[in-house]
Amino acid sequence: MNRDEKKEAVASLSAMLSDAGAVVVTRNLGLTVAQSTELRSAMREAGASYKVTKNRLAKLAITDTDYDSLGELLTGPTALAVSPDPVAAAKAVVEFAKSNDKLEIVGGAMGDTVLDVAGVKALAALPSLDELRGKLVGLLNAPATKVAQVVQAPASKVARVAGAYAASGA
Structure with a gap:
């Protein structure tokens, strides 16, 4: 990835985060391509998006946003689930994680409020x-x-x- 591609990726991720009602950080522990496709499909149906990105680029994208506090959660093979509806991303990720142990929920945030795993699950239990x-x-x-x-x-x-x-x- 060259410098221009990295700048474009950071800008794209920043734009996605600016419209987000909530962000859920997950850890990919060996999802197959079919499982990853199934997860992305479930996210689209819920009105959310799922973005696997390099942690360094994600940290650059969240700088000076409400989600700046997520930086400490971005270690290892992580991905971000983002949706304008605060409940949609959490609900889709929690439902998928129930049937697949290779997706670990690390935490999340609603604006500047950081959520732990229990907070993300509680958010998923709310009605959309x-x-x-x-x-x-x-x-x-x-x-x-x-x-x-x-x-x-x-x-x-x-x-x-x-x-x-x-x-x-x-």
Whole structure:
């Protein structure tokens, strides 16, 4: 990798980190190409990205960002899982690590808050942004549905009484 390629890699990684809601640092302990492809596919489905990079370039990319504190986690064969949704990257990595012992979660960060392994797993247990939006819409929609039922109930009772009155011939 020449100097220009390194500068481009650092700039690309910095741009990726600037849009990140959370970053998860993982250690690759011998993933096969098929396993790595499966992990990247799971990350894309979750709306996240997974970037294997040289630690020196990653340290340069995180300098002067909210993720500067991740520098101490970047030792050995590491990779960064990044997503705009703070939960997506953590959830995808934790799910993959459950079924594959060759991926070790080292830690992570949400902005300037550093997370240990337990923190990343706790973050993964939270509902995603889309799930929260769905629940919020359901909560907002429920009162309107109940109001419509209450408003319609008296009208339907009056209609039944009128129908019964008409049927009785009075």
